[in-house]
Amino acid sequence: MPYEFKQTRSVEFSDTDMAGIMHFAKFFCFMEATEAAFFRSLGLSIFPQNSEREVGWPRVHADCDFKRPLRFEDSVEVHLLVREKKERAITYTFIFRKVNETPVTEVARGTIVTACVTRDPSNGRMIAIPIPEAIAGKIEVAPKELLT
């Protein structure tokens, strides 16, 4: 199912702040790590290390709604869903669920919009390009009912 991916991770001590909860900026790192794992699950890398890197994925937009706090050693499932696939950009929805409690509850929901870019050889600047077929062909948009 190339329109979603889930991974579960623990809140670590260095993710917390003095309010005793996971720092809000870390939710964005959790989203990004899940996006990278989604790419790996497709046999791709979000940032290949070899000389063949043709494209990069800078963030254009990110947001998050925080509903309940996460605490140290909580287990959180991060559920990535492909919300939109445009010619030069992908929009992901991320649903955070605290899974070490019954019932499992949604604690946060976020978005990352990322553009497909390459380096313009003439001046070194990043320019948006169509997502290469080798990537676009592996990614589908999730059914609407999963996104609401």
Add this chain to the structure above:
Amino acid sequence: MPYEFKQTRSVEFSDTDMAGIMHFAKFFCFMEATEAAFFRSLGLSIFPQNSEREVGWPRVHADCDFKRPLRFEDSVEVHLLVREKKERAITYTFIFRKVNETPVTEVARGTIVTACVTRDPSNGRMIAIPIPEAIAGKIEVAPKELLT
């Protein structure tokens, strides 16, 4: 002018990622640091250390639009503007401007919505409360023309 606050800071090495630019999650830390400095400029602390802490300010929502990258040693002005002041929440707009280049350009624009909460003594949970007058009385909503 208690509806805005500006601070300029440098992008540090630990703010960067392997794409050679400031990591997108750090923009949220810069917003939060500016909010804390805004409170200090009003004679307040966003998180008092002594026993008198009555209220906390958990994040309810955060977003950011990224327009141009920031790089190591760039100077960025973070401009906080109070966009909305409700009974139990404040919404801030943050405008990021790269100031070590002429012309100065807006590189990102973000939002934090933060709720005013206190701890319910009966069960220890956080509950939203009206912003105390000692704080609300010091904060104004910015003129609309500054927010567009």
Add this chain to the structure above:
Amino acid sequence: MPYEFKQTRSVEFSDTDMAGIMHFAKFFCFMEATEAAFFRSLGLSIFPQNSEREVGWPRVHADCDFKRPLRFEDSVEVHLLVREKKERAITYTFIFRKVNETPVTEVARGTIVTACVTRDPSNGRMIAIPIPEAIAGKIEVAPKELLT
């Protein structure tokens, strides 16, 4: 074997810096996360969330020798070994091995010294105390030959 613990983790994008490698400060976060997992493997928490927390473990010393870089998506085994157990402090050695390459090589080696403390009820300050038997009884010092 309550004198060692191993966990393997991936280098994430937000762990990297503009030099294209894992930022050196992140090695300390990896050490700490492994210490917390070691405690969980013993049925303990390094920082219990409930009201029964009697002791804390502030860091007294930390060091790391960096031999080879780690890069995005590298798999690194973090091997904790108890080097010393004193009445009021524990010293851990951490050996980092890059395991997604043959032969597996040691890329870094670090230390954390952590003191066992509790809050002095008379003034709220932290004071060192003997490690409670419920914890000390579960932790052994590793054989010398594993530490060299």
Add this chain to the structure above:
Amino acid sequence: MPYEFKQTRSVEFSDTDMAGIMHFAKFFCFMEATEAAFFRSLGLSIFPQNSEREVGWPRVHADCDFKRPLRFEDSVEVHLLVREKKERAITYTFIFRKVNETPVTEVARGTIVTACVTRDPSNGRMIAIPIPEAIAGKIEVAPKELLT
């Protein structure tokens, strides 16, 4: 005096952890930021952005002794001293002093050893090289009495 440099900075909310104090890994980021500021004070950059970058400064060793905690909004002076200058490496001592309290006290003391490297054009690997005179000539070893 090219053997020392001081900067004062505030502990930010995102520097703290759930123990209510600055997270220990952040001390290393503060050291590194002070090293970068020291270089800027000499008209240099620790990581030039243009194509002229000849050398890099990977960390070979880092350590820190933590004596007293730092808390949110504490002001800390980070005092860099050049402890050793070898042909291919520099060792810095960093003394952390909490300056928003009287008397000012030393709260931590750390070390970074950094090697001067360049990229071997034949295979892309980093190799240690003598520190270029344009840099070495600007940096002196601090008097011993400042280091004890």
